[in-house]
Amino acid sequence: MPTITDMEEEMIENLHLQDDDDVEDDDEDEDESSDEEEDVHLGFLDDLKHPYAQSKAGGTPVWLDPINIPSGNDSCCGVCGNPLQLLMQVFANIDDASQRTLYVFMCPSMACLQQDQVEQRNSKPCRSVKVFRCQLPKKNPFFSELGVPLSSGVALCSWCGTWRGAKICSGCKLARYCSRQHQVSHWKSGHAANCRKIQSSSMTVAAVSGLTVNQNSSELVNGPGSQVDCQVKAASTGLWPEFEVIDKYMDDSDSGDSNGKVSTNAIEDEQEKDGEFFKNFINMEASKDQKHWASFQERVANNTSQVLRYCWSKNAKILWPRLGGQPQNTDIPNCTVCNGPRYFEFQVKLLSDAWFNMILCGNNLEQKSLCNR
Template identity: 30%
Template sequence: MATVSQVKELGFLQETDAWRLHSSQFPSKVGGRPAWLGEVGVPEPAALQCGLCGKPLAFLLQVYAPCAGSFHRTIFIFCCRNGSCHRESEAQCFKVYRNQLPRKNDTYSYGPPPETGPPDGEDCISFQLKCGLRLCRVCGCLGPKTCSKCHKVNYCSKDHQLMDWKLQHKKVCSEQFDVSNIEVVDHGFLFPEFEIVTEPEDMEGDSGSQDEEDETVTEHDTQILSAGIETSVDGVNLDEKELESMAKHETKDDMVFNNFKKSIALEPEQVLRYSRGGDPLWISRNHIPSEKDIPDCSCGMKRKFEFQVMPQLLNHLKVDSLGESIDWGVLAVFTCAANCSAENQYATEFLWKQDVAGDTL
């Protein structure tokens, strides 16, 4: 991942072997269970609940992004699976955490990660960290709750314990069963898992003049407004000033959305844009944050833009439904500009959710 400020990199999804998405490989990935970086200070279940419905959040993605002062550094995003919570423009159904470690630490080798996976047939899924902490069998987050009968499986919440009990654990629970020999079932809670691979953005084709685009828009406005004094829209009479105001508003919306489309045209499959210290690529002129909308880090420093999640990711998450679905236009992540020490903790960072133009408030 890029380490130079404002260098733009694009993220794409690809399928890969499961072992390459383990914590020891320092992956960038979407879906599945989180590959925790540091084992100390992993967020408690109460910190991973939706701010709207209170249900456990699902792991969405993580981006491995070392920078000055942090040899290992990963940003984690979690989101609610309840589609109705995503109707709100505010991002209360998302949580973002940053964790970092020095090269010499108690969890990983000082050298590069292993280049081979475990022996064939060996179970790749572990629900216990090296430090001894147990993880939820459903979501892979901390699991302080233990099955009271067998004491061999852990959960983050009653919701996930009940989910696993109905689907699998009721059939196998006993004091004798060997949890390592039980295949982990698909509870329908996790998002599909992919690796995120990155490459520099190809700027070819971006040299078109913004002045030319502005000039075209101005001519378009003139043609519309020259129609005269009054126009009837849906039975409402609009005078010339009202018509001019509406035309300008629509044109600005079109300009922002057209710029979004133009910027992704060369690589339409991109699911992530990384540019620490750069600027987000907004999809609409509505609901763009001002500086005061981005809260300072808990250390007192300002936060700056680091990366954004694109709406194309939704095509891979299998979240479409006839009812309410998870949806967004842009998810912009802002992190501490000073990259304050998050050793032995998972520092909370900030996410701004922008909906597509027709859904923005």
């Protein structure tokens, strides 16, 4: 996993959460009323200052309900079958639920992410991106109003620290795993030697059953009756870098073009980035797709490091980077509980900043928006 440079660290320290004021949309096919932007909040990354941050990116999740954790096929990629990793968790309380968190998980394989786009319109899609929602009343048995854990949870996987550790190592009887894949990964990364040491030592399962997780090695998992931490120090070094998505608001009135027109400079700047090909294109009439892309670039120009766009409104609109691939309302299934329509609430933006560059890990991918509907 690449390391963060000094310049990237300085950039991350200056990131914050802002309001995205109304910006006109240049899409010629939409009504003028679509230019009325709802109250959109932009999320930015910052150093993680609290282990139980309500909104965070990367690392391991802070489960709002540490007992009822998704398991089985829900926790795995529908394409390759491997366990998913936390991309971001978003704290989004509403009137009916003062404790409400949305968890976005994604498969580490970029090939699976691309396949996910193909699968979205299938009646029974195999998804490599999944979103889980958990909401609790103000008074609940798991977290205080200040966000402090109140009770124990299930033992988590020693390797990923994310999913329920339902499988126990047959050797040491201490390490737990959510899947065969993570058991093998942990074994190859050093647990083989540690497992033998534990077996040859005088320590017994009974002697350590009341201990909490060893924060250095993640070898010990909580036994029956012990106070299980809501977060486990995962043994895996392959988790995505962990940051906090902080809650701060600032004026963003300069975002976008005041007259709603597409700036030719925005198109030309994008062309120059790709070298000689775009030199022959600058003087050509821009297509509808190119204008849409330029409009998208203008919209995020003043906040290029944003990683989250959130809007709690039935009239909220997705900021699409491209015209192609946008789902129709008929492509979006109704709620499986009440059978009512689903509405857009937030989108995660995979833009070119330090954190997401490390997520992409050199894969040649275009900019993505993962929208929760």
